[in-house]
Amino acid sequence: MPFKYNRLDKDKAAVLFIDHQAGLLSLVRDYSPDDFRNNLLALADITKFFKLPVILTTSFEQGPNGPMVPEIKNMFPDAPYFARPGQINAWDNEDFVKAVKATGRKQLIIAGIVTDVCVAFPTLSALEEGFEVFVVTDCSGTFNTSVRDSAWLRMQNAGAQLVNWFAVGSELQRDWRNDVQGFGKVLADHLPQYANLMQSYDSVQPKK
Known part of the structure; x- marks a missing residue:
C-alpha cells in the first residue's frame, strides 16, 4: 500500500494540552527546564496564531500532580478545561472526550506530561477511534530518554505521527507568503x- 502523506491542516486540527501540571513538571528529565518551558510556550503561541481549538485537562490536581501551569491556562482562558477527578487516561473522562469530538476536528495535536502515560494512553485511545494523532515530542516530557523512546515507539507503531513544535508550525503555515x-x-x-x-x-x- 503506497504511503499517504497526511499533513496537518489548520482547518482540521485541534490541540490537546494534557497534564502540564506544576507537580508533574518535576518529573521531566529528558529536556532541560528552560528548553521544555520554551517549547511548550512555542506550541501555545502557534496554537493561538493559527486559531486552533484548544482543550486543557489535568489529572488529580488536588493531589501531588498540582495545578496546570498558569502560563498555559492563562493563554487560553476560554478553552474547555477538565480537571479530571482521578482518571489517568484522559480519554476515560467522558466530558473530555465529548469536548474533543465537539470540535469537529479529526486531527489531534497532543502534548503532555508524562509522555509514556498521559500522552501515550489518550493517543492510543484516540487512534483506536479513528483520529489522526500528532504527538509533539519536545512539548511532552518524562523520566529519561529510554522511557521516552519506548513511548514514542509504542505510539508510532500504533499510527501516531511524531513531530516537534517547529514542524507543527511549519506544516500548518504551508507557505511563507x-x-x-x-x-x-x-x-x-x-x-x-x-x-x-x-x-x-x-x-x-x-x-x-
Missing part, C-alpha cells in the same frame, strides 16, 4: 537563531 511577518515572529520569539534571520530579513525590506 501566507504571513511572513506573523509566522516569523512566532519562530523568532522562541528561537534566537530565527530572530537573527528575521532581523536580516527586516533590514532589507523596503521602508514604508
Whole structure:
C-alpha cells in the first residue's frame, strides 16, 4: 500500500494540552527546564496564531500532580478545561472526550506530561477511534530518554505521527507568503537563531 502523506491542516486540527501540571513538571528529565518551558510556550503561541481549538485537562490536581501551569491556562482562558477527578487516561473522562469530538476536528495535536502515560494512553485511545494523532515530542516530557523512546515507539507503531513544535508550525503555515511577518515572529520569539534571520530579513525590506 503506497504511503499517504497526511499533513496537518489548520482547518482540521485541534490541540490537546494534557497534564502540564506544576507537580508533574518535576518529573521531566529528558529536556532541560528552560528548553521544555520554551517549547511548550512555542506550541501555545502557534496554537493561538493559527486559531486552533484548544482543550486543557489535568489529572488529580488536588493531589501531588498540582495545578496546570498558569502560563498555559492563562493563554487560553476560554478553552474547555477538565480537571479530571482521578482518571489517568484522559480519554476515560467522558466530558473530555465529548469536548474533543465537539470540535469537529479529526486531527489531534497532543502534548503532555508524562509522555509514556498521559500522552501515550489518550493517543492510543484516540487512534483506536479513528483520529489522526500528532504527538509533539519536545512539548511532552518524562523520566529519561529510554522511557521516552519506548513511548514514542509504542505510539508510532500504533499510527501516531511524531513531530516537534517547529514542524507543527511549519506544516500548518504551508507557505511563507501566507504571513511572513506573523509566522516569523512566532519562530523568532522562541528561537534566537530565527530572530537573527528575521532581523536580516527586516533590514532589507523596503521602508514604508
